Each structure stands twice: as C-alpha cells, then as structure tokens.
Amino acid sequence: MADKTYLDWPFFEDRHRELAAKLDDWAAANIKGINHEDVDAACRDLVARLASGDWLRHAAVDPDDAGSKLDVRSLCLIRETLARYDGLADFSFAMQGLGSGAISLFGTNDQKDNWLPKVRSGKAIAAFALTEPQSGSDVANIALEAKRDGDDFVLNGEKTWISNGGIADFYCVFARTGEAPGAKGLSAFIVPANVSGFEIAERLHTIAPHPLARLKFTDCRIQASALMGKGGDGFKIAMSVLDVFRSTVAAAALGFARRALDETITRVQERELFGAPLFDLQMVQGHVADMALDIDASALLVYRAAWLKDSGAARVSREAAMAKLYSTDHAQTVIDKAVQIHGGDGVRSGHIVESLYREIRALRIYEGASDVQKIIIARQTLA
Incomplete structure (x- = not known):
C-alpha cells in the first residue's frame, strides 16, 4: 500500500485529495490485463479506458468550462498514480496532455474546438x-x-x-x-x-x-x-508547454519509485534469510530508509513546482528542473535498490521490479536530460 500521508501537505486542496483517492480506486479496477506485447494496441486501449473514466479532461481542458485550465497538481497526481500501476498507462495519459498542450495554451478557439474534445474523448491520439x-x-x-x-x-x-x-x-x-x-x-x-x-x-x-x-x-x-x-x-510555446509538463515527468518517476518501495517492503517482510525476515538485517533497513527519504524529498520538490505553477507563477523553470532532475535520478537509485533486494527475481523478465528498472531510465533523458536540467538550475540561480 503506497504512502498517502503526503496528500495532507498544504500544497493540496480537498479536490486534489478526492481526485487521488478516486483515481487510485479506478486504476485498481481498470488498469490490469494490459497486453504489453503490442504497445500500439496497448496504448490505444489505455487511451480509450482513460477516456471512459473521464480522466483525459484533466489533460485537455474544456475551453467552454469557465475558469478551466491545466492544473499541474492534478496532472502530477494522475501521472504518479498511473505510474504506480502501469508505465504505459502513465505514458498514454501524459501524451494526450503533452501532445495537445500547445493547443490548450495557445490554440485559437477553432483549433481548441476541433481537437481538444477529440483528445478528451480518446477519439484522437496526440503527439x-x-x-x-x-x-x-x-x-x-x-x-x-x-x-x-x-x-x-x-x-x-x-x-x-x-x-x-x-x-x-x-x-x-x-x-x-x-x-x-x-x-x-x-x-x-x-x-x-x-x-x-x-x-x-x-x-x-x-x-x-x-x-x-x-x-x-x-x-x-x-x-x-x-x-x-x-x-x-x-520557442515560447514549446517552453511554456514544457514548463507545465516537466513537473509531471518527475511525478511519474515518483510513482515508479513508490511502486518499487512497496514491492521492496513486501519482499523484506516475507523473505527469510538466516532464519529471520530479510528486514531484520540492518543493511536492508538502511536501504529502505534511503528509499523512503529519496521518495519524500522528490515529492516535496514535485509538488512545490506544481503548486507554484497553479498559484499563478509565470514560469517555474528552476523549480520544475529541480523536481525533474532530483526525482528521476533518485527514482533510478530507489529502483536499483529494489532490484538488489529482490536478488535474482529483480532481473527476471516480467517481474514488476525488472520492468520498473527499464521504465525509469528514459525519464532521465526526455523532456530535458538531467545534465540540461543542471544547466537550467545553474543559470537561474546565477541570475
């Protein structure tokens, strides 16, 4: 069971807590039985499922809904939750948002009316x-x-x-x-x-x-x-879109890390070594402590950046870069520890920890590689 106490942090409103709880229940019932052998078919299926659950309205806002805008905290909570369940589910949601983000932020009324309803309904896949x-x-x-x-x-x-x-x-x-x-x-x-x-x-x-x-x-x-x-x-449009969605990449990494920690906790409680649970080993306790620390630190950076953007900040390039850099790099560390603790099962094809190990690596590259995030942070700090 993933930690939910962070939802009590002041970054969130009641609507965010309700969203997280509702999505967790929905994902548990609907994000299963996904055939990953055909990724094209799997993504089309997942887009349809997300549309039927009305989750894509968060990715492509309705211009007719007064005051409607891309809410970064909601996007992050959705990506974090979906990533805990299935990497392709997270990907399918994220791309509907990123692929249509320029239309949501800069499109004409005709462009919004033509494309955004199709994105929300799953009738058009965006890139x-x-x-x-x-x-x-x-x-x-x-x-x-x-x-x-x-x-x-x-x-x-x-x-x-x-x-x-x-x-x-x-x-x-x-x-x-x-x-x-x-x-x-x-x-x-x-x-x-x-x-x-x-x-x-x-x-x-x-x-x-x-x-x-x-x-x-x-x-x-x-x-x-x-x-x-x-x-x-x-260039302004591209950077504005990334300013919204870069924090959500960090949230997806956070979701992967939370799943790795959940799997690790189960493993160390059930697995015995030298006649006692694996968790009794102080070295294992140290690994679990490091994993929990990295996850909480990541969550603080992710939801600070999201809260700032939702609070009206014109740009959150520095905060989003910090969130993405720290969360993706440390999710890799968390998942590597999970693989180590799982031993041979950790590298067995088809095991959830093995799939997390493969999933996390690309997040340190796309939407701005880790080294580029360091450049952004340094320049913003010097400025």
Whole structure:
C-alpha cells in the first residue's frame, strides 16, 4: 500500500485529495490485463479506458468550462498514480496532455474546438513533435523548415524520438519559419497524420517499449490556419508547454519509485534469510530508509513546482528542473535498490521490479536530460 500521508501537505486542496483517492480506486479496477506485447494496441486501449473514466479532461481542458485550465497538481497526481500501476498507462495519459498542450495554451478557439474534445474523448491520439536528429535539448537549433506559400505552409525535414509516433492522429510540430535567427525564428503547427507529404520513416525500439518514431516531412502542405500563436512564437510555446509538463515527468518517476518501495517492503517482510525476515538485517533497513527519504524529498520538490505553477507563477523553470532532475535520478537509485533486494527475481523478465528498472531510465533523458536540467538550475540561480 503506497504512502498517502503526503496528500495532507498544504500544497493540496480537498479536490486534489478526492481526485487521488478516486483515481487510485479506478486504476485498481481498470488498469490490469494490459497486453504489453503490442504497445500500439496497448496504448490505444489505455487511451480509450482513460477516456471512459473521464480522466483525459484533466489533460485537455474544456475551453467552454469557465475558469478551466491545466492544473499541474492534478496532472502530477494522475501521472504518479498511473505510474504506480502501469508505465504505459502513465505514458498514454501524459501524451494526450503533452501532445495537445500547445493547443490548450495557445490554440485559437477553432483549433481548441476541433481537437481538444477529440483528445478528451480518446477519439484522437496526440503527439508533441519537437526533437530532431541534431537538436534534442537544443531546441533553438531546429532545422525542419516551414515555408509560407500563399495560404499554406510547406514543411520539409525530420523529427525523431517522437512519442506516439505511428499511432497519433495529429502532431504538434515545431518548425523554422525564419522570422529571426535561432529560437526567435520558430513556429508551432498542428499537423494531421493523414496529410500528404507526411510519413513515418522509422519505428524506434527502446528498452521499455513505447510507440516511438522518426517522422519525415517532404513538401508536406498544411493550411496557414494550422499555425498556433504567431509566426516566431514556437520557442515560447514549446517552453511554456514544457514548463507545465516537466513537473509531471518527475511525478511519474515518483510513482515508479513508490511502486518499487512497496514491492521492496513486501519482499523484506516475507523473505527469510538466516532464519529471520530479510528486514531484520540492518543493511536492508538502511536501504529502505534511503528509499523512503529519496521518495519524500522528490515529492516535496514535485509538488512545490506544481503548486507554484497553479498559484499563478509565470514560469517555474528552476523549480520544475529541480523536481525533474532530483526525482528521476533518485527514482533510478530507489529502483536499483529494489532490484538488489529482490536478488535474482529483480532481473527476471516480467517481474514488476525488472520492468520498473527499464521504465525509469528514459525519464532521465526526455523532456530535458538531467545534465540540461543542471544547466537550467545553474543559470537561474546565477541570475
């Protein structure tokens, strides 16, 4: 049973506590029996399940709901909870939010009305297409071109490591429109998957299977109405979306770490060594103490960043970077300890601890690698 006492912290309101309890009950009943052998089918299934449970309304807010906005604490609680149950469940929810986040924050009324109801209902799977072969964390170095041609834009170039690549119905694509050099010459577009000139050039396979792909744009023509914000707003839009969702990556890592600790507690209480429970060994007690400490410290950083953003802070780059860096790095440490304590079972294919070990590694890379988070923290601190 995962620790829930942190929900009493002053970062949360009663609605957050109710959300966490309701989702935990729902996940226990609905996030099971997921066939991970076909990740495309599994993600489509999970999106449908999340939609039927009405959880996707938190990922793609309803513009007709007065005062509705992306609530980062809710997003973090949902990702943390889903990650405890299933890594693909967390991924499926997160990508509906990240993939449509630019529309929620910067889309026109027509763009919101067209796409967000489809995202909430699970009728459209979303993707966020930022990374390129030569520009991962260096967003200002994007090379994909979008040239104006009358009432259209024509896209040429590639994106890679795009989550939901191959199953998404639309992609929020960041391209160079040339208003100025570097970051000031980027723009953001909504690109439907069925548009001519767009193709899935390659499916990418990782240690923890997820739908990932390299995308290719060859004279891909889209209407000018697909532009979000103004020309040259692309970098601002990308950073604003990441400012919301970067804390949620930390929350997912926190969920993985909590599950690892839960599995470890069960293991050390049930497993005997030298005629006594494993937990009687002081070294094991030390490992459990370290795991619990890392988890609580992570939670404090995650929900501080989320609370600040929900409280109206324009940017939380430093706080979100701290949360992501600490939580993902230390979740890796927590899970490694869980593997060690489980012994041979910890590396047995199909064991939950083994799957957590594979799942956590990518979180230290995507949406800003750990080393990039250190640069952000250092620059913000010096400033």
